[in-house]
Amino acid sequence: MAEKQSFSIKGNRKNKALVEHVAEAVFTVCALLAVVAVASITVYMIINGTPALFKVGIKEILFGTVWQPAAKDPSFGILYVILTSIVGTTAAVLIGAPVGILTAVFIEEIASPRLAAIVKPAVELLAGIPSVIYGLLGIYLLNPMMYKLEIALFADAPDHQFTGGANLISAVIVLAVMILPTVINVTVSALHAVPKQQKAASLAMGATRIQTIFKVLLPSARSGIAAAVVLGTGRAIGEAMAITLVSGSSVNMPLPFNSVRFLTTAIVAEMGYAAGLHRQVLFTIGLVLFVFIMFINISLTKILKGREDS
Amino acid sequence: MEHASIMNKKRRVSDQLLEALIYLCAFLAVGLLLGIIGYVFWRGFRTVNWSFLVTEQSPTKGIMGIAGNIVNTLYIVVLTLLAATPIGVGGAIYLNEYAKPGKFVSLVQFTIETLTGIPSIIFGLFGNVFFGKIFGYSMLTGALTLTIMVLPLIARNTQEALRTVPDSYRSGALGIGATKWYMIRTILLPSAMPGILTGVILAIGRIVGESAALLFTAGSGYYLPKGGMGLFRKLFESGGTMTIELYLQMAKGKYDVAFGIACVLLALVLLLNLLTKYLAGRLNVENRK
Numbered sequence: 001m002a003e004k005q006s007f008s009i010k011g012n013r014k015n016k017a018l019v020e021h022v023a024e025a026v027f028t029v030c031a032l033l034a035v036v037a038v039a040s041i042t043v044y045m046i047i048n049g050t051p052a053l054f055k056v057g058i059k060e061i062l063f064g065t066v067w068q069p070a071a072k073d074p075s076f077g078i079l080y081v082i083l084t085s086i087v088g089t090t091a092a093v094l095i096g097a098p099v100g101i102l103t104a105v106f107i108e109e110i111a112s113p114r115l116a117a118i119v120k121p122a123v124e125l126l127a128g129i130p131s132v133i134y135g136l137l138g139i140y141l142l143n144p145m146m147y148k149l150e151i152a153l154f155a156d157a158p159d160h161q162f163t164g165g166a167n168l169i170s171a172v173i174v175l176a177v178m179i180l181p182t183v184i185n186v187t188v189s190a191l192h193a194v195p196k197q198q199k200a201a202s203l204a205m206g207a208t209r210i211q212t213i214f215k216v217l218l219p220s221a222r223s224g225i226a227a228a229v230v231l232g233t234g235r236a237i238g239e240a241m242a243i244t245l246v247s248g249s250s251v252n253m254p255l256p257f258n259s260v261r262f263l264t265t266a267i268v269a270e271m272g273y274a275a276g277l278h279r280q281v282l283f284t285i286g287l288v289l290f291v292f293i294m295f296i297n298i299s300l301t302k303i304l305k306g307r308e309d310s
Numbered sequence: 311m312e313h314a315s316i317m318n319k320k321r322r323v324s325d326q327l328l329e330a331l332i333y334l335c336a337f338l339a340v341g342l343l344l345g346i347i348g349y350v351f352w353r354g355f356r357t358v359n360w361s362f363l364v365t366e367q368s369p370t371k372g373i374m375g376i377a378g379n380i381v382n383t384l385y386i387v388v389l390t391l392l393a394a395t396p397i398g399v400g401g402a403i404y405l406n407e408y409a410k411p412g413k414f415v416s417l418v419q420f421t422i423e424t425l426t427g428i429p430s431i432i433f434g435l436f437g438n439v440f441f442g443k444i445f446g447y448s449m450l451t452g453a454l455t456l457t458i459m460v461l462p463l464i465a466r467n468t469q470e471a472l473r474t475v476p477d478s479y480r481s482g483a484l485g486i487g488a489t490k491w492y493m494i495r496t497i498l499l500p501s502a503m504p505g506i507l508t509g510v511i512l513a514i515g516r517i518v519g520e521s522a523a524l525l526f527t528a529g530s531g532y533y534l535p536k537g538g539m540g541l542f543r544k545l546f547e548s549g550g551t552m553t554i555e556l557y558l559q560m561a562k563g564k565y566d567v568a569f570g571i572a573c574v575l576l577a578l579v580l581l582l583n584l585l586t587k588y589l590a591g592r593l594n595v596e597n598r599k
Contacts, residue, residue: 020490130519
């Protein structure tokens with residue numbers, strides 16, 4: 001920026017210079033606070049998440065499969081919880097991402113401008129609905145349906161533990177719906193950024209509209225679409241309140257009709273009453289989630305950077 | 311768009327299938343939205359009446375009202391914005407007006423993006439051990455936690471808005487002898503106001519809908535503050551917002567009440583959404599001038 005000196009002929013120059021310096025200092029501190037916040041979150045997650053790892057043993061926690069925090073001889077294995085988060089998130093993204101990407105194609109390429117002007121705000125609205133409402137609908141509408149399906153499927157399986165419909169599939173469906181707006185919005189802007197000449201050239205060469213979309217537009221927007229999918233993944237793995245009740249309440253293998261706990265829901269469900277070592281283990285779960293999220297964030301930054309460079 | 315291809319007469323089955331798939335997905339997405347909104351209003355409408363909105367919950371008397379939770383929600387929105395708006399706007403001004411491109415700026419940008427990606431449950435855990443250690447389960451703990459959470463929303467929108475202010479405004483103001491701070495105060499901030507307000511309203515939406523970050527920070531109290539001193543004391547008392555109460559009611563299986571709260575929440579979210587649209591429109595008009 002240019003000289004910071006004031007050129008006003010009125011007023012006291014010294015005072016003005018002081019005000020200028022104070023203003024700049026205050027703004028710098030504001031910007032610095034974001035850095036401080038991320039740094040303290042990282043430090044606090046590590047400080048609070050690691051003690052249990054050493055007390056219980058890294059192997060026992062991360063690779064143990066028995067979760068009995070309240071037992072006399074407690075056991076804190078969270079392998080199933082980690083696996084549930086990975087499997088559940090992957091499944092939700094596999095369902096939600098294609099639907100989201102195709103909806104974005106509809107908004108950007110197929111729909112008339114007037115229709116797009118209705119659909120796009122509607123999708124943005126979907127993003128604003130509080131997650132507890134998704135949870136409420138999940139438990140009130142989805143779970144009973146799943147229960148019926150469960151009864152029909154497992155009528156002849158005496159050793160199946162009935163979950164009342166609160167199972168992995170229900171949670172995956174709720175998550176898939178919840179990531180839709182993120183995937184759609186980011187994909188729409190990625191498609192929008194594709195140079196119009198590419199589309200024109202493809203159509204001029206005789207390719208059909210659909211061929212143009214799938215052979216030219218989508219490949220051309222792939223880094224933006226990758227960002228959309230990664231953002232959706234982050235949203236799905238971090239979602240807590242919507243699936244706490246929908247996914248059931250016991251730690252199990254992530255099989256479709258099992259009642260399961262995700263990293264997030266394990267924290268929400270037990271944080272209220274946990275104390276001592278149990279509470280520390282919950283923070284370890286938080287730390288695991290945090291590591292996942294940081295990994296996702298960094299890959300997102302890489303993708304976006306790669307796009308800028310190309 | 312039509313007849314863009316000379317091969318139009320030839321019908322391709324794969325094309326038609328894919329097109330049908332695209333339509334299906336779009337209808338699914340929009341149908342879900344309409345279904346969700348329609349169902350919540352239809353199911354919750356019966357519960358919502360005047361006394362539901364203006365009375366305080368009292369389990370002993372068997373009265374269900376969400377007045378306490380509504381007040382808590384407003385309280386936490388105001389408190390959070392009081393902290394987050396100046397910090398967010400200030401940070402954006404620094405990044406856009408003062409900073410020279412370099413390591414520090416990219417660090418700040420990176421942390422702002424990181425904050426956007428951190429899930430609310432992590433904010434909840436952090437708030438619980440960081441602010442909660444000092445203030446316990448209280449409105450203040452909740453608001454401070456949410457301040458960090460909505461900071462990127464306000465900072466980003468302010469930055470976007472500042473970027474759209476033409477450079478000629480800046481050089482014009484500086485050229486006639488305004489100091490930098492004077493220029494920011496009287497030229498930049500007013501020009502960027504619609505963008506800043508959009509950020510603030512998005513932040514309100516996020517706070518109103520937030521639950522995971524508040525459950526272990528602000529807690530779940532549902533009493534109304536008593537008098538002026540009560541309003542101050544509330545800072546250090548626990549208080550559950552509407553979303554928290556909704557979660558607790560649904561965990562208890564009281565779906566009528568839960569849908570009633572969902573109905574109120576959804577109406578609020580719709581209203582905020584319209585407001586954002588209106589402001590975004592204003593911002594665009596300013597650009598065109």
